[in-house]
Each structure stands twice: as structure tokens, then as C-alpha cells.
Amino acid sequence: MRHETTIEFPREGFDSFDGYIRGRDQTLRAFFRTRLAKLSIGTTILISSFLLFQVQPLIAKLILPWFGGSAAVWTTCMLFFQTALLAGYAYAHWLSKQRTGVVAAIHITLLGLSLASLPVVPAERWKYAGAGVPLAAILLLLTVTVGLPYLLLSATGPMLQSLSLLRGYGALPWRYFALSNAGAMAGLLTYPTLAEQYLTGRQQATVWSAGYALFACLCGALLLRSALLRSVVLQSALVGAPGIRQAGDAPPTGEPIGIRRFCLWAALAAGPSALLLAVTNHLSQNIAAVPFLWVLPLSVYLLSLILCFDSPRWYVRGLFPRLAAVAITGVSVALYAGDFTSIRLAVAGYIAAAFVLFMVCHGELYRHRPAATGLTMFYLTVAFGGAVGGALIAVVAPSAFNALYDLPVVIIFITCGLAYLLWMEPAGSGPGEDGRQRIFPGRWERPVLWGLLMVAVGFLTFRMAAAAWLDGAAFLSSPADKAIIAGIAIVIGLVAITRFRPGADHRGLASTIALLPALTIAGLLGNGIYHSSGGSRLMERNFYGALMVDDIVPQGRIADSVRYLMHGTVNHGVQFLAPDRKREPTT
Numbered sequence: 001m002r003h004e005t006t007i008e009f010p011r012e013g014f015d016s017f018d019g020y021i022r023g024r025d026q027t028l029r030a031f032f033r034t035r036l037a038k039l040s041i042g043t044t045i046l047i048s049s050f051l052l053f054q055v056q057p058l059i060a061k062l063i064l065p066w067f068g069g070s071a072a073v074w075t076t077c078m079l080f081f082q083t084a085l086l087a088g089y090a091y092a093h094w095l096s097k098q099r100t101g102v103v104a105a106i107h108i109t110l111l112g113l114s115l116a117s118l119p120v121v122p123a124e125r126w127k128y129a130g131a132g133v134p135l136a137a138i139l140l141l142l143t144v145t146v147g148l149p150y151l152l153l154s155a156t157g158p159m160l161q162s163l164s165l166l167r168g169y170g171a172l173p174w175r176y177f178a179l180s181n182a183g184a185m186a187g188l189l190t191y192p193t194l195a196e197q198y199l200t201g202r203q204q205a206t207v208w209s210a211g212y213a214l215f216a217c218l219c220g221a222l223l224l225r226s227a228l229l230r231s232v233v234l235q236s237a238l239v240g241a242p243g244i245r246q247a248g249d250a251p252p253t254g255e256p257i258g259i260r261r262f263c264l265w266a267a268l269a270a271g272p273s274a275l276l277l278a279v280t281n282h283l284s285q286n287i288a289a290v291p292f293l294w295v296l297p298l299s300v301y302l303l304s305l306i307l308c309f310d311s312p313r314w315y316v317r318g319l320f321p322r323l324a325a326v327a328i329t330g331v332s333v334a335l336y337a338g339d340f341t342s343i344r345l346a347v348a349g350y351i352a353a354a355f356v357l358f359m360v361c362h363g364e365l366y367r368h369r370p371a372a373t374g375l376t377m378f379y380l381t382v383a384f385g386g387a388v389g390g391a392l393i394a395v396v397a398p399s400a401f402n403a404l405y406d407l408p409v410v411i412i413f414i415t416c417g418l419a420y421l422l423w424m425e426p427a428g429s430g431p432g433e434d435g436r437q438r439i440f441p442g443r444w445e446r447p448v449l450w451g452l453l454m455v456a457v458g459f460l461t462f463r464m465a466a467a468a469w470l471d472g473a474a475f476l477s478s479p480a481d482k483a484i485i486a487g488i489a490i491v492i493g494l495v496a497i498t499r500f501r502p503g504a505d506h507r508g509l510a511s512t513i514a515l516l517p518a519l520t521i522a523g524l525l526g527n528g529i530y531h532s533s534g535g536s537r538l539m540e541r542n543f544y545g546a547l548m549v550d551d552i553v554p555q556g557r558i559a560d561s562v563r564y565l566m567h568g569t570v571n572h573g574v575q576f577l578a579p580d581r582k583r584e585p586t587t
Helices: 011-067 071-095 100-117 135-162 172-198 201-224 232-238 259-287 292-310 320-337 343-367 372-400 406-424 442-469 479-498 506-523 525-532
Strands: 538-542 545-552 562-567 570-576
Touching (some): 011 135, 071 100, 071 259, 100 201, 135 201, 172 292, 259 292, 292 343, 372 406
Antiparallel strands (some): 538 545, 562 570
């Protein structure tokens, strides 16, 4: 007998199954929309960063002959780019407070207006014919030629990262920052190896302008897809996602960020920025005036940002402060002892030391980053610090110093900053509320330390101002200058040692002790540099560099005494001092 079995599903079962299918389809569509959105945003950020750092050497090379061909032109361009980056980040921070539709309308309008400035070829009327400092002329030229496109390119990364689409993917915003710096490095390195090799200056500007037009279309299309950005499925994944706050992210989203945190971010950004320009000046004026050397320090600067913001594993805090001590000591000895016998060795040494210090500063910056909701404010503060560091080297230093003291002064401040970061870290349980030893009892510690810091900063500010505008002695040429620097080194050393309990934090204590000899050597740099130039008849510095006139009596032979003019390490001429030999040729 044949039996047939019929399976009947209740109606509600079909409804549940259909609901499952619909839910699954929605999930898959949301998944692919998310992947597509991430790919689109990543591509747009990559292109914007590539164009951002392609235009820097491009425009600098185009205007270089108009302003004397000095390395100071590149330094001034860097100051403009850092300031424009600050403006772009401020614009992105303001956009982060607006609704998506408002953001799209404003930004697309500005993108359309920026296309009117293409191609980015400076007009002939901007050629400088004056005899003074061309700083303002260079900044005005750059503002008119590339100001708006550069501002919009710089705002792209923070603007897209701050959209709610990106706030639920853990460390993704910081990965996008690393991706942005990777695009920047690619743009910077492909310029001397590809663009400069095979294209004329006008062709480079034309190709770049075409790339910018493509970016404007891509960015505009991405913003127009507001339906994707407002997807209910995506928003539900973003709200309260545990990945928003990573290990080391503090304070949490809802907690306010104090002024101390802002100052720390700005200082950790200003140090590498000032070091970048100081190393560039030193290499270009004291080692070799080679255009590629302007690009190399910036490349390792970007590499450190890529590594530090890609993953915490690259910055090993137990290792890099020790390497920083070695780097600071090596640079200090090199500056004190004089020139390298090999240009390649000198360049490699300074670049390696700069990379280590970049890694330490940017690694600490990443460690103290905020939660993802503080993204744009973090970027804005970092850009502000970078602009301040650039202004100190490009604007303040030529007025305050009569020689190239930039690099040793920056080294001193970075060393003090690293020591401060190390002894400010809690060491565990022990004396005091936070487990740190205290050099002063209880409530007097903070006022005394802040008082010492204000005295040191006030003294340095007064001395630089007096040297620049009151016809006072040049900074680092007075015994009081050296005493103050030595005092700062001693105080920081004592505080660093006493605030750590050896049994609680071996790594912090070891790193601090490793920094002490570096700090001492850095503090003596001013004495060494002044001693090496103490016999100079004249030392002057302006926008284009530092000049020194000196007399030499070779081994006591007065008849062979000569006077020479030096610009960095370049000897511009020698003349015998004896009256009967003044017209005798020396070359």
C-alpha cells in the first residue's frame, strides 16, 4: 500500500521564512553598500592626498627661480602648506557640525569654484623684483594660485572620516589617516622620479589639474549619495558600536577634552614640524644644496605618520625612547664636531636620526589620540601645532638668530619634551596618589614645576626678542644663556629620576636615564656652536641663509692671514689680509 505524506507549513511559518529572506537580503545589501562606501571613501582620500603632496614640489619648483633659488623658498612654501592644512582642517571641523545635505551643498559649490583656478600655473606678474624679504610675496602668490584647491584637498580626509558612516569600524578612521599619508608619500616620491623626469613644468601643472578635476567629480558624486550615508541599516551599526573606542583612546566620547590635552597634541605636532624644517635647512645649507634633499626629510616624516597611525605595534615605547637618546646624542656630536667627510654619510645620519624622533613624537601623538568622535578637533589641533612649528623655523628663527641655530634649539626642546612625557606616565602604586615619587611635597610640586617652566620660557622669549629687535647679544652667546639651559637640564633630570619608582616601572626609568646624557649634550650645543664661531668678525642671517666673515692666521704666519666669506659650508671667497697681497688671486 502506497503512503503519501504531505507536509503543511503554517501560514505564520511562511511569514517568518519570508522575513528571514528579506532580512538576509537587507543585510547583504548593507554589507556590500558598506564595502562600496569604504572603497569609494578610501579612493577619494588616497587621490586627494596624492594630489596634495604632488603640488607641493611642483609649485615650489615653478616659483623657485623667481625668488633667488634658495632653500628658504621651499621652507616658505612648507609654511604656506602647513597653514593651508590648518585652514582645511578647521573647515572640515566646521562641516562636521552640519547636516549631510548642507555639507554636500557647500563643499560641491566650493569644488566647482576651485575649478576656475585651473591650471595651477603662476602668472608672470608674480615675479619678485624687490630687494627685501620676499616672504609675503611668496605666500600671496601661493594663496592666489593654489589656495582654494589645496584647502579643499586638505579638508577631504577629515571631512569624510568624520561622517557617521565611518564611526562604527573600530580603528578605521585612524587607518584612513595612515592611508592618507601613504597617498601623500606616493605623491611626494613620484614627483622627482616620474613627473620631473618626463614632463616640463607646464605639462606637470596640466596633468595635476586634470587629476584635480577628476578628484572634484569623484568627491562631489560621493557627497551626493546622501541616501547611502543616511542608510538606516548602517546607522544602526554605528550607534554604540564597541569599536568606536580603542585601547588607549581616552577620554571616552562623552567626556570633555581638557586644555592640557590640546596643548599636548599641539606640542607633539609642533616638534616634528619644526624638526622637519630645521633638518631641511641644515642639509640644504650645510651639507649639500641638492633639490632632492628637500623631499627626503618630508618623506620620512610622512613614513612615521603612516606607521604610527596604521597600528600600535609599530611604535614600541620600550625601544624608541632609547633610540631617540642615541639619535639625539649622535646629532649633537655631529653638530659640535663639524662636517662629515662623506655627504652620503651625513645625509643618512641626519635622516635616520630625524626618523627616530619623528616616530617617537608621532607614536606618542597616537597614544594620546581621542575617541573617534573627537576626530576633527584632533586633526585641527595637530594642524595648528604643525603650523606653529613651521612658523617658528620659517619666520621667527631668521629674525631671532644670527646663525643656523635652528636644529640644536629644536633638538633641545624635543629632548625636554620626551623627558616630560616619560616622567608624567604613572608608574603604578607607591608614594603619592598616582604612584610617582615626588620631588616636592604635596601641593607645592605642581606650582613649583610650572613656575620653573614659565621662568625658562619667559627667559628664552626675552632673549630672542632682545637679540632680534633690541640690538642685544645674539642668543646663546651669553654665559647666562648657557647657565639657564644647563639649569633646565638639571631640573628635568632630577624630576625625571625621582618621579619613577624603580620597582614599579623599569622601562620608564631606563628610558629616562637614557635620555639624560642626550639632554646634557643637547644643552651644550649652544656653547659648542658659539665657540666654533666665536672668532668670527661678522655673523648675519636673513631670509636666504646665514653668512659668516672670519679671519684665519695659519700656524702663526701673519703674512699668510686670510679673510673668507662662508654661506653655510660654501666658501664664497678668500682674500689675503696683508696690504701688499690684497689683490693677489686666491683661486
